[in-house]
Amino acid sequence: MSFWRSSAQHPGWPRPAGPLGVRAGVVRLRPVRLRDGAQWSRIRLAERAHLEPWEPATGVDWETRHAITSWPAVCSGLRAEARKGRMVPYVIEVDGEFAGQLTIGNITHGALRSAWIGYWVSKALNGGGVATAALALGVDHCFGPVALHRVEATVRPENAASRAVLGKVGFREEGLLRRYLEVDGAWRDHLLVAVTVEEIEGSAAATLVRQGRAYWT
Numbered sequence: 207m208s209f210w211r212s213s214a215q216h217p218g219w220p221r222p223a224g225p226l227g228v229r230a231g232v233v234r235l236r237p238v239r240l241r242d243g244a245q246w247s248r249i250r251l252a253e254r255a256h257l258e259p260w261e262p263a264t265g266v267d268w269e270t271r272h273a274i275t276s277w278p279a280v281c282s283g284l285r286a287e288a289r290k291g292r293m294v295p296y297v298i299e300v301d302g303e304f305a306g307q308l309t310i311g312n313i314t315h316g317a318l319r320s321a322w323i324g325y326w327v328s329k330a331l332n333g334g335g336v337a338t339a340a341l342a343l344g345v346d347h348c349f350g351p352v353a354l355h356r357v358e359a360t361v362r363p364e365n366a367a368s369r370a371v372l373g374k375v376g377f378r379e380e381g382l383l384r385r386y387l388e389v390d391g392a393w394r395d396h397l398l399v400a401v402t403v404e405e406i407e408g409s410a411a412a413t414l415v416r417q418g419r420a421y422w423t
């Protein structure tokens with residue numbers, strides 16, 4: 207009974223996604239877990255300059271927010287949202303190692319069947335196709351197990367690398383949201399980008415493979 211309720215109400219959780227091979231290694235998405243705290247904290251504290259210009263402010267300073275002791279509450283909060291069917295909070299793994307996060311949020315069913323998606327990848331792995339593979343796996347997860355129709359994302363116009371990632375996976379620009387999010391000390395414009403299931407030819411991951419950007423493992 208509980209399994210039936212769980213899978214019927216929260217499709218796609220806690221199912222992992224992947225693997226998909228890229229230049230940097232083999233990419234997988236799997237649920238966040240409590241023992242991710244040490245790696246999460248180490249990377250997020252060391253790579254503040256790489257991450258902070260693109261992430262929404264929370265009102266808590268960076269050091270406190272990313273202390274290892276903060277992770278249990280963050281992780282439990284994400285998993286609670288996932289159990290309610292509102293989020294799919296993944297860790298991005300490369301060759302089995304913690305490499306970043308990909309989060310599907312604000313999942314809405316019914317006639318909208320939509321969600322947003324966001325991600326970050328450790329600087330040490332940048333340029334190896336990791337975010338592109340993770341995003342393709344995330345989009346396929348949304349249109350497959352989660353049964354969504356539309357996935358959207360917001361990105362700062364200045365974030366050329368993330369815009370390249372979104373473009374490679376097939377997201378198209380829908381407009382500019384003025385002073386949309388408080389990021390890095392100011393209200394920043396964001397581009398709204400989206401993709402619907404009709405625009406993905408079967409699978410975003412398979413499209414990357416066809417284009418020579420990724421390979422099946």
Ligand code: ACO
Nearest residue numbers: 260324325326327332333334335336337338359366367370
């Ligand atoms: N101008 C144009 N293109 C660029 C630039 C640049 N300045 N820098 C990188 N690129 C391109 C790369 O050439 C590559 O394209 P290619 O494969 O065709 O050569 C692409 O951007 C990056 O693709 P990946 O290698 O798949 O991405 P990566 O694993 O390096 O991760 C990411 C990119 C996620 C933006 C990472 O740098 C990161 O985490 N940055 C900080 C946090 C962040 O910006 N997150 C995204 C917020 S927006 C959102 O979540 C929707």
